[in-house]
Amino acid sequence: MIDITFHSAALNRDMPYRAIIPATIAANQKLPVLYLLHGGGGGFRDWSNYSDVAAYAERGLILIMPEGNSSYYTNSADRPQDRYEDYIVRDLIFDVEQRFPAASDHTHRAIAGVSMGGFGAVVLALKHPNLFFFAGGLSSALDVPSRPFSIKRIGQYRQHASIFGPWGSQSRRASDPFVLVRSADPAQSPYLFLTCGDLEGLLPTHHRLAAILQARHFRYEFHTVSGGHDWNQWNREVPDLMKSIISHLKAH
Numbered sequence: 001m002i003d004i005t006f007h008s009a010a011l012n013r014d015m016p017y018r019a020i021i022p023a024t025i026a027a028n029q030k031l032p033v034l035y036l037l038h039g040g041g042g043g044f045r046d047w048s049n050y051s052d053v054a055a056y057a058e059r060g061l062i063l064i065m066p067e068g069n070s071s072y073y074t075n076s077a078d079r080p081q082d083r084y085e086d087y088i089v090r091d092l093i094f095d096v097e098q099r100f101p102a103a104s105d106h107t108h109r110a111i112a113g114v115s116m117g118g119f120g121a122v123v124l125a126l127k128h129p130n131l132f133f134f135a136g137g138l139s140s141a142l143d144v145p146s147r148p149f150s151i152k153r154i155g156q157y158r159q160h161a162s163i164f165g166p167w168g169s170q171s172r173r174a175s176d177p178f179v180l181v182r183s184a185d186p187a188q189s190p191y192l193f194l195t196c197g198d199l200e201g202l203l204p205t206h207h208r209l210a211a212i213l214q215a216r217h218f219r220y221e222f223h224t225v226s227g228g229h230d231w232n233q234w235n236r237e238v239p240d241l242m243k244s245i246i247s248h249l250k251a252h
Helices: 046-050 053-059 084-099 116-127 151-164 170-174 177-183 203-215 231-250
Strands: 002-008 013-020 033-037 062-066 109-114 134-138 191-197 220-225
Touching: 002 084, 013 046, 013 084, 033 084, 033 116, 046 053, 046 062, 046 231, 053 062, 053 231, 062 084, 084 116, 109 116, 109 231, 116 134, 116 177, 116 191, 134 231, 177 203, 191 203, 191 231, 203 220, 220 231
Parallel strands: 033 062, 033 109, 109 134, 134 191, 191 220
Antiparallel strands: 002 013, 013 062
C-alpha cells in the first residue's frame, strides 16, 4: 500500500491517492487497474479503511483510490478550478500508468464507487467508454442531477447547483445518468454492476435506471441487497463486485 501525491493539471493543485499493488509482479507484466471512488463526506483512504477490498490486489489487480472531495467527480459548472472529471480521466490515469505496471488498454481498466463515488463511476464510464470496460456502483446517488428543489435540503441543492449548474441546464443533462443511458450506444458501453440496499431511499431510482438498461439491451447486472446506506452493507457486496470485475477484465 502506497500513498501518492501528484500534481493535477486540471485542478492546478497537488492531489493524493492510495495505491494497493500485488506484493510480487513478474518482470514486464502489465496488470488490470481498478479505480475506487469514495462517497460524499469521505476521502481517499475509505475503501482500504472500511472494506476488505485490499485483499484482491493479490488476485493480480492494481487498486487506485483517488481523493474526490465533494465533487461528484464532475467538472464544476461554477468553479473552473474544480475540473474533477478531467482530473480523473486525464491526470490520474496518466500518473498511474507512468508510475505502476498498469495495462493501458480500456479492456483492463475498471472503475467503481459507493454513493457519490458510484455516481462518479457510472457517469465517467458512460461518458468515456474508450477508457473503462467495467463500472460498478454500490448505492449510487444516480438521481442527484435530477433532484428537484427542496427547501428542506437547500444547502444540498446549492451545493449540487454549483457542481451541475442550474436546474434543467445542459451542464446538468451532460452528467445525468438517465440522459446518458438513453443516448449511449449499448454495444460500446461498459459493463455495469449496480447494487442498492432494500432500506435505501435510492432504491426506486435504481429500479428506474435498470428498466432503461434492460429495455436498451445494455450489458449489466442489478442486485437489491439487504441493508442501508453504509459500509456494513457495501463491504458485504465487495466479493460479488470483485468477482464480476475480475471475470470481465480477465476475459480480455
